Amino acid sequence: MTTYDADGITLHKVRDYVWEIPQEGDMRTPARVLASEQLLDEISEDKTLQQLKNATHLPGMTKHAICMPDGHQGYGFPVGGVGALDAESGCISPGAVGYDVNCGVRMMTTNLTYEDVKGHEEELVDSLFANVPSGLGGGGIVESDIDTVEAILENGVEWAVEEGYGVEADLLACEDEGRRPDADPSAISQKAKDRGKNQIGSLGSGNHFLEVQRVTDVFREDVADEFDLREDQIVVLIHCGSRGLGHQTCNDYLRKIEKTHSGLLQQLPDKELAAAPAGSKLAEEYYGAMCAAINFAWVNRQLIMHRTRRVFERVFDRTWEQMEMELLYDVAHNIAKKETHTVDGEDRELYVHRKGATRAFPAGHPEVPAAYRDVGQPVIIPGSMGAGSYVLRGGDRSMEETFGSTAHGAGRLMSRTQAKNEFWGGDVQDDLRESQQVYVKAQSGATVAEEAPGVYKDVDEVVRVSDALGIGDKVARTFPVCNIKG
DNA sequence: ATGTAC
Numbered sequence: 167m168t169t170y171d172a173d174g175i176t177l178h179k180v181r182d183y184v185w186e187i188p189q190e191g192d193m194r195t196p197a198r199v200l201a202s203e204q205l206l207d208e209i210s211e212d213k214t215l216q217q218l219k220n221a222t223h224l225p226g227m228t229k230h231a232i233c234m235p236d237g238h239q240g241y242g243f244p245v246g247g248v249g250a251l252d253a254e255s256g257c258i259s260p261g262a263v264g265y266d267v268n269c270g271v272r273m274m275t276t277n278l279t280y281e282d283v284k285g286h287e288e289e290l291v292d293s294l295f296a297n298v299p300s301g302l303g304g305g306g307i308v309e310s311d312i313d314t315v316e317a318i319l320e321n322g323v324e325w326a327v328e329e330g331y332g333v334e335a336d337l338l339a340c341e342d343e344g345r346r347p348d349a350d351p352s353a354i355s356q357k358a359k360d361r362g363k364n365q366i367g368s369l370g371s372g373n374h375f376l377e378v379q380r381v382t383d384v385f386r387e388d389v390a391d392e393f394d395l396r397e398d399q400i401v402v403l404i405h406c407g408s409r410g411l412g413h414q415t416c417n418d419y420l421r422k423i424e425k426t427h428s429g430l431l432q433q434l435p436d437k438e439l440a441a442a443p444a445g446s447k448l449a450e451e452y453y454g455a456m457c458a459a460i461n462f463a464w465v466n467r468q469l470i471m472h473r474t475r476r477v478f479e480r481v482f483d484r485t486w487e488q489m490e491m492e493l494l495y496d497v498a499h500n501i502a503k504k505e506t507h508t509v510d511g512e513d514r515e516l517y518v519h520r521k522g523a524t525r526a527f528p529a530g531h532p533e534v535p536a537a538y539r540d541v542g543q544p545v546i547i548p549g550s551m552g553a554g555s556y557v558l559r560g561g562d563r564s565m566e567e568t569f570g571s572t573a574h575g576a577g578r579l580m581s582r583t584q585a586k587n588e589f590w591g592g593d594v595q596d597d598l599r600e601s602q603q604v605y606v607k608a609q610s611g612a613t614v615a616e617e618a619p620g621v622y623k624d625v626d627e628v629v630r631v632s633d634a635l636g637i638g639d640k641v642a643r644t645f646p647v648c649n650i651k652g
Numbered sequence: 653a654t655g656t657a658c
Contacts, residue, residue, distance in 0.1 A: 241653090264653075265653050265654070266653040266654080269653070302654075302655070302656075303655060304655080361654095361655075370653075370654085371653080371654080371656085372653055372654080372656095373653080374653085407653070408653095409653090409654085410654070410655070412653085412654095413653065413654050414654090416653095417654090500653090582656090
């Protein structure tokens with residue numbers, strides 16, 4: 167049997183791209199890493215494998231804890247991690263969802279081609295930068311009060327459409343039609359609501375961005391047709407999350423859960439995995455709060471998308487309807503969701519934690535929107551500013567292999583601090599502009615350095631593994647035209 | 653990711 171030794175943790179090769187850490191000691195299940203040897207070399211550089219192993223100690227872990235090909239170290243639980251925990255006898259863990267609840271991406275298609283945009287890059291990037299709020303701290307598209315925040319937490323994108331920040335069709339291209347029904351605004355603290363009220367419609371900082379892209383390759387013509395994607399087409403990618411509101415919510419519940427469920431905490435190998443037992447008051451409250459934060463992040467992306475339509479109208483002097491600027495899909499990267507999965511022939515209710523992982527339901531799944539049900543749900547994988555991004559579709563093997571999930575991006579190779587030592591933001595910007603015709607505008611040079619193309623894994627390799635495993639299949643590839651960030 | 657610090 168082929169094995170891989172990573173600093174005290176031995177992985178056994180199950181088959182191509184599937185590696186298993188066998189169950190031992192207090193592990194409740196084995197753990198699996200889905201990666202090529204090249205990616206496994208990178209994944210074993212930090213604490214990812216130890217964190218994955220630790221995750222198998224969570225009560226109710228089902229089949230195995232999984233690390234995606236883009237996995238790296240996170241708070242307690244790997245980014246690029248999937249953990250399906252029994253929703254009746256298991257638990258729910260905020261650290262396995264992530265601080266930025268419903269950090270995610272959406273892609274909007276257009277009928278413009280690269281030729282239409284060439285020569286307008288400067289104007290476009292300046293106008294987007296001036297009109298889409300970004301960076302740390304406050305200032306969003308809507309300045310609101312607590313009542314408005316509560317309506318957003320309760321109603322999600324429905325609120326945005328009622329207020330004129332979108333159209334009915336936008337709802338259909340969103341998971342749960344843009345509204346998580348289990349949201350409980352009363353479970354979100356006053357402090358979190360205060361942080362959220364002047365950040366509605368704002369990108370934030372870090373790896374969050376808005377990018378105008380062109381489609382460079384189509385791999386599955388039939389699926390690309392259904393997604394309305396074709397070569398040379400201009401599309402827009404928006405990557406952001408729930409800002410201070412989600413961050414505060416994660417923090418609030420970690421502290422409450424550590425205190426109330428200290429007995430469970432003591433059984434876990436890492437305090438950062440703090441979890442609330444299924445059925446407990448805190449598990450219900452956290453789930454309601456997380457779902458409300460999910461709604462907030464959806465509205466955030468919706469407002470930014472709508473503002474982008476307005477910017478395109480001014481720059482190209484046509485209406486957004488004439489440019490057919492339609493939402494392809496919106497995917498969540500950081501959530502836990504109650505889902506029914508078949509495990510050993512039995513239907514089970516599970517809290518599927520996807521932290522830096524994307525739902526990738528295949529063709530025929532009833533929760534895939536009708537427009538995509540015949541081909542599988544769109545999966546959007548942002549890469550770096552120098553490498554481009556991918557659109558996949560949920561693969562036929564995803565339900566069996568990964569609880570209907572795949573990777574979420576390229577995955578970091580180095581920490582932000584390390585990135586700032588290696589790169590200078592201004593140089594990165596000049597390089598992208600001169601050698602790749604990519605126009606980048608950011609609030610802070612440090613953010614550009616932190617997000618330099620060189621800090622990311624090879625997105626082609628990540629996607630190749632997803633495709634080879636049949637969990638997310640390649641549909642199209644895009645390359646940046648201009649990018650704004652925090 | 654984040655009012656970049658409990």
